[in-house]
Amino acid sequence: MALPHILLLDDEERIRDLLTQYLEDFEEFTIRSAHSGEQALELLAGEPADLAVVDMRLPGMSGTQFIREATARGICRHFLVHTGSVDMVISPELKELGLTKRDMFFKPAGADAILARIRERLGQGDA
Amino acid sequence: MTWGAKFLSAFSLNRHLAPVLSVVFAGVLISTLVAYFSTRDTMEGLALGQTRQTLGFLNREITSRVRDTTSRLERWSQEELYALALEDSYLGESARTEAARRMAARVTGSSFDRVFLVRPNGVIVTASNPDMVGSFTVGDRGYFQKALAGEINMETLAAGRHSNVPMLVIAAPVRTGDGVIAGVIAVAMETARFAEDLPLGTFAHKTGVSYLLDTTGRVLAAPPGCEADHPWPDWRMDQVRQSAASGGPAHFREADVERVLMAETNTETGWYLVLSADEAELMHPAIRMAWMTGGVSLATLALVALALAALGRAMAGLRQSEEKFSRIFLYSPDSILLADMETGRIVDVNETFITRTGYSREEVLGKTSGEISIYVDLKDREEFHGRLRRDGHVDHFECLARYKDGSIATSALSGQVVIIDNRRHLMTIVRDVTEVKRMQEMMVQTEKMISVGGIAAGIAHEINNPLGIVLQASQNLVQRTRPDFRKNLEVAEKLGLDMQLFDQYMKLRKLDVFIEDIQSAASRASAIIRHMLDFSRRSESRRTLCDIRTIADSALNLASNDYDLKKSYDFKKIEIARDYPPDLPDVACTATEIEQVLLNVFRNAAQAMAQASPPVAAPRIAVRIRGLKDRVRIEIEDNGPGVPEAIRKRIFEPFFTTKQPGIGTGLGLSVSYFIVTKGHGGRMIIETGRDGGAVFCIELPTDERLEV
Numbered sequence: 001m002a003l004p005h006i007l008l009l010d011d012e013e014r015i016r017d018l019l020t021q022y023l024e025d026f027e028e029f030t031i032r033s034a035h036s037g038e039q040a041l042e043l044l045a046g047e048p049a050d051l052a053v054v055d056m057r058l059p060g061m062s063g064t065q066f067i068r069e070a071t072a073r074g075i076c077r078h079f080l081v082h083t084g085s086v087d088m089v090i091s092p093e094l095k096e097l098g099l100t101k102r103d104m105f106f107k108p109a110g111a112d113a114i115l116a117r118i119r120e121r122l123g124q125g126d127a
Numbered sequence: 128m129t130w131g132a133k134f135l136s137a138f139s140l141n142r143h144l145a146p147v148l149s150v151v152f153a154g155v156l157i158s159t160l161v162a163y164f165s166t167r168d169t170m171e172g173l174a175l176g177q178t179r180q181t182l183g184f185l186n187r188e189i190t191s192r193v194r195d196t197t198s199r200l201e202r203w204s205q206e207e208l209y210a211l212a213l214e215d216s217y218l219g220e221s222a223r224t225e226a227a228r229r230m231a232a233r234v235t236g237s238s239f240d241r242v243f244l245v246r247p248n249g250v251i252v253t254a255s256n257p258d259m260v261g262s263f264t265v266g267d268r269g270y271f272q273k274a275l276a277g278e279i280n281m282e283t284l285a286a287g288r289h290s291n292v293p294m295l296v297i298a299a300p301v302r303t304g305d306g307v308i309a310g311v312i313a314v315a316m317e318t319a320r321f322a323e324d325l326p327l328g329t330f331a332h333k334t335g336v337s338y339l340l341d342t343t344g345r346v347l348a349a350p351p352g353c354e355a356d357h358p359w360p361d362w363r364m365d366q367v368r369q370s371a372a373s374g375g376p377a378h379f380r381e382a383d384v385e386r387v388l389m390a391e392t393n394t395e396t397g398w399y400l401v402l403s404a405d406e407a408e409l410m411h412p413a414i415r416m417a418w419m420t421g422g423v424s425l426a427t428l429a430l431v432a433l434a435l436a437a438l439g440r441a442m443a444g445l446r447q448s449e450e451k452f453s454r455i456f457l458y459s460p461d462s463i464l465l466a467d468m469e470t471g472r473i474v475d476v477n478e479t480f481i482t483r484t485g486y487s488r489e490e491v492l493g494k495t496s497g498e499i500s501i502y503v504d505l506k507d508r509e510e511f512h513g514r515l516r517r518d519g520h521v522d523h524f525e526c527l528a529r530y531k532d533g534s535i536a537t538s539a540l541s542g543q544v545v546i547i548d549n550r551r552h553l554m555t556i557v558r559d560v561t562e563v564k565r566m567q568e569m570m571v572q573t574e575k576m577i578s579v580g581g582i583a584a585g586i587a588h589e590i591n592n593p594l595g596i597v598l599q600a601s602q603n604l605v606q607r608t609r610p611d612f613r614k615n616l617e618v619a620e621k622l623g624l625d626m627q628l629f630d631q632y633m634k635l636r637k638l639d640v641f642i643e644d645i646q647s648a649a650s651r652a653s654a655i656i657r658h659m660l661d662f663s664r665r666s667e668s669r670r671t672l673c674d675i676r677t678i679a680d681s682a683l684n685l686a687s688n689d690y691d692l693k694k695s696y697d698f699k700k701i702e703i704a705r706d707y708p709p710d711l712p713d714v715a716c717t718a719t720e721i722e723q724v725l726l727n728v729f730r731n732a733a734q735a736m737a738q739a740s741p742p743v744a745a746p747r748i749a750v751r752i753r754g755l756k757d758r759v760r761i762e763i764e765d766n767g768p769g770v771p772e773a774i775r776k777r778i779f780e781p782f783f784t785t786k787q788p789g790i791g792t793g794l795g796l797s798v799s800y801f802i803v804t805k806g807h808g809g810r811m812i813i814e815t816g817r818d819g820g821a822v823f824c825i826e827l828p829t830d831e832r833l834e835v
Contacts, residue, residue: 012592018599025606025614057588084591086584086660107595108653111602 004122005049007076008033009040009066011058015107019053019082022111023118035059037066044075051078051121053105053114056085067097078121080105080114148438152431159424167417174409175376175389178402182391185337185400188325192238193281193395196314197297201279203233203242204299204312212244212253213301213310223253230255238324239316241289244301246310247275256289263288265313274298274311283318283341283396293318293347295396322348335404340367342397366390367399378406461558464496468544468551471495471512483559485531496555503527503535515542515553528557536561565812569804572779576801579781583659590656597649604642608633658794659781672713673721675759675827679705679750682725686733698733706751714759714827716807721827724799724811725761728823731796732765735821738785739768757830758809764822775813803827 006029010016016033024031032049034040038060040052052070056063063081070076079099081090084107090099103121105114203209208229211222223244230242234255243254249266251259265271270282279299287294298313322339325348339348344359344367359367366377371390378387388403456463462480466473473491481488484501491499502508507526514521521542528538539558544551609615610626619626633639687698714721729748736743743766751762770778777783779800784793803811809827816822 012596014596015592015599018596018603022599022603022606025612027614084588084595086587086591086656107591108598108649109595111599 003028003030004051005029005047006031006118007040007044007049007052009035009037009052009058009063010055010082011035012055015055015082019111019114023115026115029118037061037063037069040066041069041073041075044070044073048075050076051080051118052076053080053082053118056081056083064091064093064097067094067099071097079103080117080121082109082114083107148431148435152428152435155424155428155431159421159428162424163417163421166420167414170412170414170416174412178376178389178404178409179374179391181337182389182400182402185325186391186393189339189393189398189400190395192321193295193297193393196239196316197279197281197299200297200299200312200314204279204301207304209244209301209312210303210309213246227253227255227257238321239314240320241315242312243315244310244312245271247308252310259289268296270296270298270313271311274300274313275308276300277308281396283347283398285341285343285345287315287317289315290317293341293345295321295347318347319349335402335409338399338401338403340364340399340401342399347398367401370401371399459556461556464491464553464555464557465547466496466553466555468553471497471553474552480557483530483536484528501528501530503529511540511542512553515544519544525560528559537564568776569810572797572800573805576781576797576805579659583656587656587660591653594649594653594656598646598653601642601645601649605639605646608638608642655794658798670715670717673716673718674711675714675721675752675761676707676711678716678718678721679707679725679752679761682722682729683750685722685726686729698729700746701733701736702745702747704747704749706749708752708754711752711754711759712829714829716827720802720806724802724825725763727795727799728763728825732763732767732821732823735770735785736765736767743767754829755826758826758828761825761827762822763825764816764820766816766818766820769815769819770813770821778813779811 006023008016008019008031010019010033013035016035020031020033023029032043034043037058044052052067054063054067058066061069063083067079070079079097080103081094081099082105090101090104102117105117208222208226211219212226213219214222226244230244230253234240234242241255241259243251243256243259245251245265249264249268249271251261251263251265254260265288268282268284270280273280273282277300279297281295281297284294284296286292287296295316295318296313298311300308301310301312303309318339336350338346340359341347344361344364346359363379366379366388367390370377370388371392374391376387376389378385380386385406386403387406387409388401390399390401392399456475456477459477459479462483463477464473464480465475472493472495476486476488476491480486480491486499486501496502497505497508504527507524511521511524511526514524521540524540524542526538526540528536530536536559539560541556541558543554545554546552606612607615608629610630616626619629683703732748733746736746745766747766749762749764751760751764753760753762774785779797781797782793783797800811803809803825807827809825811823811825814822814824
């Protein structure tokens with residue numbers, strides 16, 4: 001059975017790598033990462049993902065724009081937000097795109113918590 | 128200083144001056160009126176008296192002349208010559224010649240004009256003027272008939288038959304030797320001539336004129352230049368008769384001039400003697416004198432009135448300023464004390480002083496401020512009084528005051544030396560600035576917090592990213608050193624590493640603890656950032672009407688389950704005393720925020736009691752909620768060691784903490800303070816409880832409008 005595809009989108013390399021290395025240890029997912037929304041869209045165009053963990057503040061297009069674009073193109077089903085932003089509330093736009101408070105992770109967020117939510121979302125998607 | 132003010136101050140504004148001056152005013156007014164009228168009356172009386180005197184003199188003069196003439200005529204009538212001259216005999220003829228000569232001689236130099244002898248048939252037989260003889264008869268004349276009847280009499284004729292001018296005729300019977308009336312001898316005088324040498328024209332006044340009138344009003348004599356021989360109209364004769372009868376003046380109007388006349392009747396002749404003059408002239412001296420007397424009095428009166436008016440104004444001003452002062456004294460929001468400068472004893476205090484300090488008036492009057500120990504530090508009193516003596520006044524001298532109930536208030540004193548009843552007094556105005564100071568501190572506090580919030584918002588994102596790396600790296604470390612993780616075992620096996628031994632090494636060398644330290648440090652740093660952000664965040668959450676009792680209960684519940692708290696102290700061991708009112712108005716607030724505030728305070732109380740040495744035997748937290756007029760007050764009192772003064776001032780400062788490092792962020796109370804004051808428009812203060820513990824008072828306004 002093919003592993004679910006996860007895309008990690010963050011402009012900070014260390015964060016991308018740390019989260020990738022944390023998640024890959026479980027050998028449950030196929031993990032790719034991108035440093036910008038544009039690059040991520042390219043990657044997903046090649047092969048869609050089941051879930052993306054998205055940073056909000058990015059060079060080029062913003063995290064929100066990326067989520068909207070990817071949703072529109074149908075190249076990713078689920079999104080989690082992983083942000084260093086101080087704005088502790090979920091924006092109406094993200095709400096519209098189907099995200100809930102529980103999909104919001106504010107840095108520094110525990111990788112274990114993110115993992116738990118990933119499993120939860122993928123479980124829902126499969127159901 | 129104006130003259131008037133000097134003048135008034137010279138009198139020290141004696142309040143009895145006004146009534147005294149009023150009486151003087153009234154007195155002067157009355158005396159002025161009396162002087163005016165009496166002078167006028169006197170002078171008028173004088174003028175009229177003078178006139179009356181003149182009239183009397185004239186009257187007597189006329190009477191005496193007439194009498195003189197009458198008595199002469201009577202003597203003449205007894206001379207035999209005239210009786211003879213009336214006879215028809217020869218002797219009579221010669222007697223007539225002699226009589227004519229004698230009569231003519233008697234006319235010369237006399238006041239009368241003619242003398243004539245009349246027979247009983249009315250024929251003039253001889254006369255001083257020969258042309259009278261035989262030219263007319265007088266048998267029809269009254270004087271003749273009366274004389275013929277034996278009576279010496281006189282008559283005023285409107286017109287004589289000889290001269291056709293007004294005449295006075297005096298007639299006497301002429302008797303023969305045996306007493307038979309043989310005829311009449313008469314003297315005729317033209318009235319004008321008769322009056323000629325009377326002082327008719329010498330009347331004292333310029334416009335004064337004197338007249339002789341007969342009973343019908345015919346002018347018998349007038350001064351030179353005045354028309355005589357014409358009758359006066361009846362209306363004026365009425366005045367004349369009235370004046371003659373009463374002896375007083377009569378007023379009338381002639382050619383638009385007010386004139387006054389006085390008349391007397393001459394009893395001998397029946398004539399009216401009339402003096403008439405312009406009233407203005409006659410009364411002029413009287414009026415002038417009256418005006419002079421009155422004028423002097425009026426001037427005095429005006430001066431008194433001016434003085435009275437000035438005094439009245441000054442008194443009114445004084446009354447007003449006194450009233451103003453007493454109002455200020457009574458209703459001033461500041462306490463005011465009045466003390467004698469010499470003795471220092473308090474003479475008066477206002478209501479504010481009484482309500483604020485709790486002392487009754489009786490308790491402070493007659494004492495010095497030192498004796499009632501209102502100064503916390505008597506050195507302040509010395510300095511205040513010293514500066515007052517030196518400068519005469521002191522502005523805004525700040526010191527601590529102790530009220531009767533022992534509470535301490537920061538007070539600003541302003542003093543001024545005032546003179547009351549010629550004694551130097553010290554007026555001290557005391558303003559309680561405790562609240563102002565507290566507000567100032569609050570504002571400074573809030574400012575600080577806002578700036579903290581601003582900084583946090585700027586750096587939070589930049590710090591959160593590295594913190595994320597720290598946290599996740601340490602998580603990775605933990606995961607990749609676990610001896611039970613499949614992937615770890617695989618890699619270790621390839622290397623020939625015993626994961627169990629590795630794990631032991633980690634623990635022995637405390638690597639696991641180091642990693643945990645890194646994790647918790649990152650979490651703490653992230654918590655600090657998050658709390659700092661609370662200062663800048665606008666409260667997006669909606670306000671709802673909440674029951675504070677419910678919020679307090681849920682905060683207590685959270686506290687008892689608080690994990691952090693459990694590590695240092697078990698909240699469940701603390702006795703919680705709830706004191707809630709049955710009825711309480713709802714407060715518009717954000718429930719979660721107020722809950723957070725109360726939780727912070729509970730947490731703080733529990734930690735303070737836990738840290739106390741010796742530890743608090745029976746820890747207790749009292750939660751009192753009270754509904755006040757426009758706010759709800761929450762008091763949270765613990766029986767811990769309390770908060771020292773130095774710490775109390777800083778307790779709401781961001782990052783200020785007395786806890787051991789690592790426990791708390793130093794932001795809990797400061798965030799709470801911010802939520803209450805800035806977010807909800809309330810108040811948060813710390814006081815000392817009766818047992819010496821800390822009392823946090825939170826007041827939330829009930830009238831805060833709901834933000835929808």
